Amino acid sequence: MNQRDICTETAACIADGLGTPWAVGPSEHGPGPGPRIVHPDGRVLLVGAPRMHPTAYVTIRAQMPAGGETYEPAPVSARADRGQAIAKDISRKLLPAYAAALDSARQHVQAEAHATARRQAAATHLAGLVPGGRWSWDHPDATTRVTAHLALPDAGRDVPVLARAWIGGAGETADLRIERLPLDIAAQVMRVLARAARAPASRPAGHAVDRHLEQLRRKAA
Structure with a gap:
């Protein structure tokens, strides 16, 4: 047999x-x-x-x-x-x-599946904030990556800047990396972070993502 x-x-x-x-x-x-x-x-x-x-x-x-x-x-x-x-x-x-x-x-x-949907919605939201922003899956560490190639003015010339964000977990936080960012714009980013650190929390984490998911559900219906 x-x-x-x-x-x-x-x-x-x-x-x-x-x-x-x-x-x-x-x-x-x-x-x-x-x-x-x-x-x-x-x-x-x-x-x-x-x-x-x-x-x-x-x-x-x-x-x-x-x-x-x-x-x-x-x-x-x-x-x-x-x-x-x-x-x-x-x-x-x-x-x-x-x-x-x-x-x-x-x-x-x-x-x-729920966390993946939230990461995708968060990535779509972030990608839509910058010209040419796009997102893709980063399979090795189960994150969603947002990439944007930008040309930012600096001292009368355009500087090519690469901005990337990795969204993990349930789409509530992101790891950012920005290469060749002009110093004055970097200072503005740091000021935004400082204001956010001082400001009282008025909205729960992921509020924009929840809103984006609700918009997608309405379109699907």
Whole structure:
């Protein structure tokens, strides 16, 4: 019996052992997980390719939503010839942990989607404040980057200035870097920061972002 047949037979035995409404679903295409044992509530068990040495061992993993992989509970490994008995191990070890992990993963994914939307709205807002401003994703550190190439007057000539802002978290703060900024304009920026430090907080952080998100929602409606 080859590996694919072992996986298919084992998945069928596990589904029978778990009982209705668990059922064998379509396999994933390409390399990676083989048969899938699915539940109508969205839970999916993945039966990995068996390890042959010399008895075939299979590993059953809990599938997590994209972005929530770090919440995956410990998998269950067992001899493939144990058949439906593997389902008992899954019911005792994997399924209780899976339910809690899946709930946490879904909450995490939802929170990340909300934070991403806020970062995008903040970036759109900042990019719209300067000529030629544009924003893009900065994937390595999960931030949104705003870039603007400006020509600022200094002593009768135009100085090319590169301004960048990295927006992280939930879009409430930004890290700024401005290169070749004329000194008098830099002084103005510092004065603005000084006034903001002295002024009482009249609006919560992210007020402009919330307003921009509301405008986008109205347009979509």
